[in-house]
Amino acid sequence: MKINWFTVIAQVINFLILVWLLKKFLYKxxxxxxxxxxxxxxxxxxxxxxxxxxAKKEQEDFAEKNKQFDAQxxxxxxxxxxxxxxxxxxxxxxxxxxxxxxxxxQQKSLADMxxxxxxxxxxxxxxxxxSISRKVLTDLSxxxxxxxxxxxxxxxxxxxxxxxxxxxxxxxxKDTKSVLIQTAFELHKKQQTxxxxxxxxxxxxxxxxEFKTAPEIISGIELSANGYKLAWSISAYLDSLQSNISxxxxxxxxxxxxxxxxxxxxxxxxxxxAPDIAAEPEKK
Amino acid sequence: xxxxxxxxIFWQHGFVTINLTIVTTWxxxxxxVIGAKLITRKLQTGLRISRWQCVVEMIxxxxxxxxxxxxxxxxGKYIGFIGTLFLxxxxxxxxxxxxxxxxxxxxxxxxxxxxxxVLLAVPFFxxxxxxxxxxxxxxxxxxxxxxxxxxxxxxxxTLALAVRLFGNIMSGGMIVAILLSISPFIFPVIMxxxxxxxxxxQAYIFSILATVxxxxxxQVKKTK
Numbered sequence: 001m002k003i004n005w006f007t008v009i010a011q012v013i014n015f016l017i018l019v020w021l022l023k024k025f026l027y028k029x030x031x032x033x034x035x036x037x038x039x040x041x042x043x044x045x046x047x048x049x050x051x052x053x054x055a056k057k058e059q060e061d062f063a064e065k066n067k068q069f070d071a072q073x074x075x076x077x078x079x080x081x082x083x084x085x086x087x088x089x090x091x092x093x094x095x096x097x098x099x100x101x102x103x104x105x106q107q108k109s110l111a112d113m114x115x116x117x118x119x120x121x122x123x124x125x126x127x128x129x130x131s132i133s134r135k136v137l138t139d140l141s142x143x144x145x146x147x148x149x150x151x152x153x154x155x156x157x158x159x160x161x162x163x164x165x166x167x168x169x170x171x172x173x174k175d176t177k178s179v180l181i182q183t184a185f186e187l188h189k190k191q192q193t194x195x196x197x198x199x200x201x202x203x204x205x206x207x208x209x210e211f212k213t214a215p216e217i218i219s220g221i222e223l224s225a226n227g228y229k230l231a232w233s234i235s236a237y238l239d240s241l242q243s244n245i246s247x248x249x250x251x252x253x254x255x256x257x258x259x260x261x262x263x264x265x266x267x268x269x270x271x272x273x274a275p276d277i278a279a280e281p282e283k284k
Numbered sequence: 285x286x287x288x289x290x291x292x293i294f295w296q297h298g299f300v301t302i303n304l305t306i307v308t309t310w311x312x313x314x315x316x317v318i319g320a321k322l323i324t325r326k327l328q329t330g331l332r333i334s335r336w337q338c339v340v341e342m343i344x345x346x347x348x349x350x351x352x353x354x355x356x357x358x359x360g361k362y363i364g365f366i367g368t369l370f371l372x373x374x375x376x377x378x379x380x381x382x383x384x385x386x387x388x389x390x391x392x393x394x395x396x397x398x399x400x401x402v403l404l405a406v407p408f409f410x411x412x413x414x415x416x417x418x419x420x421x422x423x424x425x426x427x428x429x430x431x432x433x434x435x436x437x438x439x440x441x442t443l444a445l446a447v448r449l450f451g452n453i454m455s456g457g458m459i460v461a462i463l464l465s466i467s468p469f470i471f472p473v474i475m476x477x478x479x480x481x482x483x484x485x486q487a488y489i490f491s492i493l494a495t496v497x498x499x500x501x502x503q504v505k506k507t508k
Contacts, residue, residue, distance in 0.1 A: 004290045004393045006299055010306050011388070011397030018313045018372060023364035026320035029327055030344045031360060033337070036329035 122249040130242055134218065137234050141219040146185040150195060153221040153232050157198045165202055171228035178208040182222040184233075186213050199223070287454065289386040290393050305391040312375055312388065343371075347491075354495045355503060362498060365405055369398065370491035377453060377483025380460075380476065387483070390453040392446065399446035402494045403438065410501030422501060445493060452486045 160168065181195060196209055220233020286292065289304035296302070323336045333341070347367045351359035376389045388394045410419035423434040456479035463472045
């Protein structure tokens with residue numbers, strides 16, 4: 001158990017050589033490799049962090065873009081809905097206008113038809129009424145009635161106002177040779193004389209008289225000369241009445257002024273007017 | 285019975301002696317250097333590394349961390365010396381599993397050589413860190429009265445390092461040899477296992493003490 005000093009020195013040298021060799025072949029390369037790897041890892045981590053940040057940023061960008069897209073979509077949808085509503089309203093309004101126009105036209109044609117019908121009915125009724133009246137009065141006419149008529153004619157002549165008398169005188173005075181007196185039935189001499197007398201009194205001179213019978217007069221007397229005519233007859237009354245009624249019918253049956261209808265009004269309103277057409281002739 | 289491999293002499297010429305200790309040391313040196321060269325030949329810096337590289341890296345980083353824990357801030361500077369101490373002693377002691385092998389650390393000459401290396405390394409690193417004046421002042425700490433005690437401590441701790449390692453390893457080998465003559469089966473194996481453990485513990489103790497001594501020399505300058 002002694003120390004061999006040569007061995008000691010040799011071992012010190014050996015150890016120092018080993019230190020140098022291991023430093024060169026082991027520690028240095030290994031530590032360098034570790035450092036390099038650490039650097040790589042750090043770089044990778046930094047890269048990963050950078051990428052993560054970028055990804056996050058991109059995600060945020062996408063989220064923002066999505067938000068914008070949603071907003072735009074909503075805006076476009078709202079606009080489209082609004083446009084559609086406007087278009088709908090316009091189409092509805094057009095359709096209503098068309099319906100109104102059609103309705104108005106229909107009403108007008110209906111009113112025209114109604115008016116034509118009314119007029120036709122009125123004319124027909126008038127004609128019927130007059131033909132019945134004429135027939136009734138013709139049936140009733142007789143000589144007795146003629147007498148009464150003559151009397152009435154005479155009293156009318158006597159009752160003429162001074163202006164009427166003057167007009168009468170002016171008409172008959174001028175170059176009058178004969179006065180034509182038409183009756184439905186032949187007058188008695190007595191009646192003829194009474195008429196002559198009454199006329200002469202008005203005219204203030206004697207005039208020739210020609211007496212004729214004209215059954216179309218129905219009942220009454222017509223006095224005519226030089227285009228002037230003074231008459232009192234049922235026919236004249238009827239004619240006058242007919243012309244009056246015709247004028248009234250024309251006036252009344254003229255198309256009623258159009259009533260402006262609101263779009264919501266029911267077409268039934270037109271139907272409700274229908275009974276008027278039937279009722280019209282009765283009112284007249 | 286030979287107590288030390290020093291006694292097995294292969295060649296001698298006066299003072300120069302080539303004994304088993306030196307030859308074994310060369311073999312271990314060769315083993316370490318070739319192994320290191322082979323492993324570090326294709327070191328990879330990527331994330332995927334070979335198994336051997338992983339093992340080597342683990343060893344190196346562990347040594348580095350140990351040095352750092354003791355208090356040396358720049359372990360790269362000391363790992364060459366301290367790491368080699370650990371690896372040489374460790375490998376020398378681990379090889380006792382080979383039959384007929386006599387560890388060079390079981391020779392007092394080797395342990396003395398290592399202890400002298402530490403004795404020289406302490407002022408070397410101390411002077412490198414704080415200059416020669418700064419290093420010499422450490423012997424006057426805390427007061428100049430402590431100078432002889434500090435000097436004695438330098439000598440004794442070196443002696444202690446040498447004898448501790450030699451005693452442990454030599455006794456381990458000795459026990460196995462004695463036990464082999466008493467009970468040749470099983471029991472020496474258990475003692476061998478204990479010897480492996482002791483060998484690694486001694487390698488650790490030797491290198492950590494060297495680190496502590498170096499740190500002591502370096503730290504004084506820093507605390508000033």
